[in-house]
Amino acid sequence: MWNVDKGQIRDLDGRSVILRGANVAGAHKQKPYLGSFEAKDYARLKTDWGFDAIRLLVIWAGLEPQKDQYDEGYLDEIEKRVSWAHDADLLVVVDLHQDVFGEGFSVGDGAPRWACDEAKYAAFQPKTPWFLSYLDPGVLDCFERFWTDDALRGHVVEGWRRLAKRLAKWDNVIGFDPLNEPHWGRYAILGFEPDRLAPFYEDVTKVVRAEAPQWLVFAEPSSSRNIGYPTQLTKFSFDRVVYSPHAYDNDAESGSGFDATHRDAMTKKIGDLRAEADALGAALWIGEYGGMPGTPGIQPYMDAVLDAAGAAAAGNTYWAYDLDDAGYSFLKADRTEKKDLVDAITRPYPMRVAGDLLSYSWDDAGNTTTISFAPNPEIKSPTTIAVPLRAAPNGVDVDCGGCTVDSTPGLIRLMSPPPGEKATVILRAK
Numbered sequence: 001m002w003n004v005d006k007g008q009i010r011d012l013d014g015r016s017v018i019l020r021g022a023n024v025a026g027a028h029k030q031k032p033y034l035g036s037f038e039a040k041d042y043a044r045l046k047t048d049w050g051f052d053a054i055r056l057l058v059i060w061a062g063l064e065p066q067k068d069q070y071d072e073g074y075l076d077e078i079e080k081r082v083s084w085a086h087d088a089d090l091l092v093v094v095d096l097h098q099d100v101f102g103e104g105f106s107v108g109d110g111a112p113r114w115a116c117d118e119a120k121y122a123a124f125q126p127k128t129p130w131f132l133s134y135l136d137p138g139v140l141d142c143f144e145r146f147w148t149d150d151a152l153r154g155h156v157v158e159g160w161r162r163l164a165k166r167l168a169k170w171d172n173v174i175g176f177d178p179l180n181e182p183h184w185g186r187y188a189i190l191g192f193e194p195d196r197l198a199p200f201y202e203d204v205t206k207v208v209r210a211e212a213p214q215w216l217v218f219a220e221p222s223s224s225r226n227i228g229y230p231t232q233l234t235k236f237s238f239d240r241v242v243y244s245p246h247a248y249d250n251d252a253e254s255g256s257g258f259d260a261t262h263r264d265a266m267t268k269k270i271g272d273l274r275a276e277a278d279a280l281g282a283a284l285w286i287g288e289y290g291g292m293p294g295t296p297g298i299q300p301y302m303d304a305v306l307d308a309a310g311a312a313a314a315g316n317t318y319w320a321y322d323l324d325d326a327g328y329s330f331l332k333a334d335r336t337e338k339k340d341l342v343d344a345i346t347r348p349y350p351m352r353v354a355g356d357l358l359s360y361s362w363d364d365a366g367n368t369t370t371i372s373f374a375p376n377p378e379i380k381s382p383t384t385i386a387v388p389l390r391a392a393p394n395g396v397d398v399d400c401g402g403c404t405v406d407s408t409p410g411l412i413r414l415m416s417p418p419p420g421e422k423a424t425v426i427l428r429a430k
Contacts, residue, residue: 001214002174004240006356007274008313009174009216009283013381016357016373019053019091019285019315020349020386021045024081026057026320026327029097029109033062034077036323042084045321049346050388050410053091055177055287055317056081060096061103061112063159070159075166086172093218093317094163095177095287096156100133101142107133110180115152116142129254134183134223143185147196153203160204164211175216177244177287178204181223189224193232197222205238218244218285221276231276243277246288247305247316257296263304270308277314284312290319290328293338302344303364310349310360318345348387348396348427354379354417367392367429375417382406383414385427392429399426 002009008016022045027035045051062074085092098110104121107130113121120138127133134140146152160178167173178201184192205217217238221231225245247270252258270286277284289305291298309316322329330341347362348369355376362369371385387396389410396412398405400423404416417423 002216002240004216004242004281004283007278007283008357009242009285009315011352013352013354014376014379015381015383016313016350016353016355017315018313018350018353018357018360019093019317020351021051021053021055021090022318022321022330023055023057023095023288024321026322026329028057028059029099031062032077033059033074034081037081037321039084039087041321042081042090043088046088046090047410048388048390049342050348050386050391051090052351052386053093053315053317054085054321055093055095056085057095057097058163060098060110060115060156060159063162064155065112067112067114067155070162075162078163079166079170082167082170082173086170090172092170092173093175093177093287094167094173095180095218096160097180099181100130101139101146101183104142105133105136105139108139111142111146115155116145131253140186143183144187147185147187147200153200157203157207161207161211164208164215168212168214173212173215175218175242176204176208177218177220180220181226181246182220183223189222189229190232192224193222194234198233198236202237205236209238216240216242218242218287219280219282220244220246220287230272233276233280235279235281241280241282242285243273243280243282244285244287245273245276247273247286247308248289249291249301249304252291252295252297252301255292255295258291258298258301258304260297260300263300266304267308267311270305270312270314274312274314284314286314286316288319289316291341292328293330293341298340299344302341306345306347307361310362313357313359342390346388346391348385348391350383351386352381352384354381354383354414355423358422369396369427371425371427373423373425374421375423377417383417383425385412385414385425386410387412387427392427394430396427396429399428400424
C-alpha cells in the first residue's frame with residue numbers, strides 16, 4: 001500500500017517517491033470534459049519529458065450532468081484515460097476540478113448548471129484577470145450554498161464514491177484530490193478550512209476509502225493560500241495525507257511576467273508550504289505551477305519554482321498539458337513544443353529513493369543534478385533517477401561515492417546504496 005512517512009510519499013518498498021508530471025488537461029474543463037488526447041499523447045509524457053505522474057482532471061458536470069443522473073459513459077472515458085496512463089507507466093492522482101464554481105458562469109468550470117440558480121448566472125459580469133471573477137456576488141452566493149447545503153455537497157461525495165469504485169482496480173491510481181482550489185464563499189477566510197473544508201474532506205475520504213482503501217489523500221488548502229494566507233488546516237483524523245497546494249507568482253499570473261527578484265520569495269513560499277506539510281504530518285506535492293511561454297522571465301520563473309520544490313524535496317505537476325498557441329501549455333496546437341518553456345521544465349530528478357530524500361537540484365550552467373538522501377540499507381529496491389534524453393542526450397556521468405550504477409536510456413539505477421549516513425549523488429551531462 002502507498003504510504004506517507006517522514007514527509008515523503010512512499011512506495012510499496014518504502015522508497016521516497018517524487019511525482020513529477022503535468023495536469024491533464026485544461027481541455028477537460030469544457031464539454032465533453034475529456035480533451036482530445038489519445039494513448040500516444042499520454043505515452044509522450046514519459047518518453048519525451050521523463051515524467052512519471054499526472055494529475056487527471058475530472059469535472060462534476062461530466063459526472064452528474066443532470067441532478068441524480070450519474071453518467072456511466074463519462075466514467076468509462078475517465079477509466080480509459082487511466083488505462084492509457086497505466087500503459088505509459090504513469091501514476092495518476094485524480095482531481096475533481098473547479099474554477100469560479102461552475103459552468104453556469106462564463107469563465108467557470110466544475111459544477112453543473114443545476115447546482116446553483118440561473119439568476120446568479122444571468123447577472124454575472126466576468127472580470128480581468130479571470131480569477132477576480134471569484135469576487136462576483138453570484139459566484140460567492142453559489143459557493144455559500146454549496147458549503148451550507150448538505151444535500152448538494154452530498155452529490156459530490158456520491159460522485160467520488162462512484163469514481164473510486166470504478167478506478168480502485170487500477171494500481172497506477174495512487175490518490176485523489178477532493179476539490180481544486182476550494183473557495184470560502186462568504187465565510188470568514190480564517191475559519192473556512194477548519195469549519196467547512198476539513199469536514200468535507202472527512203466526508204469524501206470516508207466514502208473513497210471504503211472503495212479504494214489504498215489511495216492517498218491529496219488535500220489542498222483553501223484558495224486563500226494562493227494569496228498568502230497560511231493554511232488553518234490541522235492534522236486530519238485519517239492518515240496517508242499529501243499536502244497539495246499550488247505555487248504561482250502573483251505578478252506573472254496577472255500577465256506582467258516574472259521578475260527575477262521574486263526568486264527568493266518563491267523559495268520562501270515553497271519552504272513555508274513544506275513547513276505546513278510537516279505540521280500536518282503530510283508529504284508535500286505542488287499540484288500546480290506554470291507560466292505563460294513567451295512572457296518575460298519564463299525560464300527564471302520555472303527555475304525558481306522547480307529549484308524551490310527540489311530544496312523542499314517535493315513533487316510537482318505543471319499546469320497544463322494541452323494543445324494551444326497562446327496559453328500555459330507546453331505544446332502548441334500543432335503538437336510541437338514551446339521550446340523556452342520545455343527547456344525550463346525538463347530536467348533529471350529522483351523518482352524513487354531507497355531512503356529518506358533530503359533535496360534535489362539542477363544547475364543549468366553546469367548541466368548537473370545533485371541529489372541528497374539518507375540511505376536505508378533495509379530497502380533492497382534500487383534508487384531510480386529519471387534523466388530525460390532532451391536534458392542529457394548523450395547520457396550522464398554518475399558520481400555517487402562508490403555505489404553500483406546501472407543505466408538505460410532515460411533512467412539511472414543505483415543498485416547499491418552510497419556509503420555513509422548521508423549520500424550525495426551527482427549526475428553530469430556528457
